[in-house]
Amino acid sequence: MSIFSYHLVKIPFLLAVKGLFSDPINKKTKGLIYSECMTAMTLGSPIISSSRFLIRQVAIFAQWENEEALDNYLKNEKFGEILNKGWCVRLAFMRQWGRISGFKTPEFKAELESPLSPVVAVTIARMKPFAVPRFLRWGRPVEKLVRDHPGTILSLASIRLPNTVSTFSIWKTEKEMTDMVHGHSAVPKPKRHSNAMKERERKDFHFEFTTLRFKPISEFGTWKGQKNFIPINGKDNS
Template identity: 75%
Template sequence: MTIFSYHLIELPFLMAIKGMFSNPISKKTKGLIHSENMTVMTLGSPILSPSRILIGQVAIFAQWENEIALDEYLEKTNFGRRLVKGWYVRLAFIRQWGKFTEFKIPEHKGELEKNISPVVAVTIARMKPLEVPRFIQWGRPVEKLVRDHSGTTLSLASYGFPNIVSTFSIWKTEKEMTDMAHGHAEVPKPKRHIKAMKERERKNFHFEFATLRFRPIGEFGTWKGQKNFIPSF
């Protein structure tokens, strides 16, 4: 059964720069369906801030034919063994909104045990270059909403050259995530997400956009000295 994985790792500066233009995971990798190599960004940070794009901190979002393919890559390749030294989570697909062409969304959907189970959300989009200023205007308030929400244990954004933007967030419960998305969170300006989605519907920021929801099935390693971001693990 197909699975997804999300990896965070710190790389030497030159290796990270090279990875921005040439994905370190070959498209010919056995059992790989697709992967995106991206530079980590701090959610909600000012556009010109040094914390906006964190070169050297790398996020990789990948889909595999099965767990055996992922295990073999991590164990038998040089870059895979480097990934093991970082942090990553294995993910079972639950739900999708929108589309991102290269990922193959499985027909079989996993389920959470209940809506108080932890959940992982990934958004990924291919930007229209001329829409970037408007996207930033509407997107940064949503980034801050997710970043500051008490229901998240880890949240970040990422950028892939030339026009990929993505977010990743781990939520303590699915209910807290859906309350945020629907504007019901008990936080200042809770409607930020809904307003941004309405603006996207009015005039799309992206060539293509997908929101993917997952059940975490395994967490490994550490990120910035921390681990156990998934509450149930």
């Protein structure tokens, strides 16, 4: 069964620069369906700031034929060994809105144990170059909404030049996430996300865009000194 994985790792500066121009995961890797290697960013940070483009902090979002393929990559490939030094969550596909090239929509859809179970959301967009200023104007308020929302456990943005942008967020419950999406959260300016979606429907920022929702199935490693972000089946993942 196809699975997804999301990795966060801090890597050497030269390797990070090299990754701006070539994907560190070989596209012909056995069992790999597709991957995106991106540079991490802080949600809601100023456009011109050191926190906007965290060159050494790398986010990898990948789809694999099965968990065995991912295990083999992490154990036997040089960059896989580097990923093992960071943090990773393995994900079972639930739902998709929109489409993006490269990834394949699985036929099997996982279900949460309850509406109070944690959920992971990933968005990926291929930007229209001339739409970037308008996207930033509407997008940064949404970034701040997600970043500061009491329902998020971990959230960040990432970018791959020249035109791929992505967000990743772990939510305490699916309800808190959907309330945010529809503007029903008990937070200041709760409709920032829904208003941005209306603007996108009026005039799209992207030529490809998808929102993916996942059930987290296992978690490994640490990120910025923290671990066990996700309570999976009530168990400690250490």
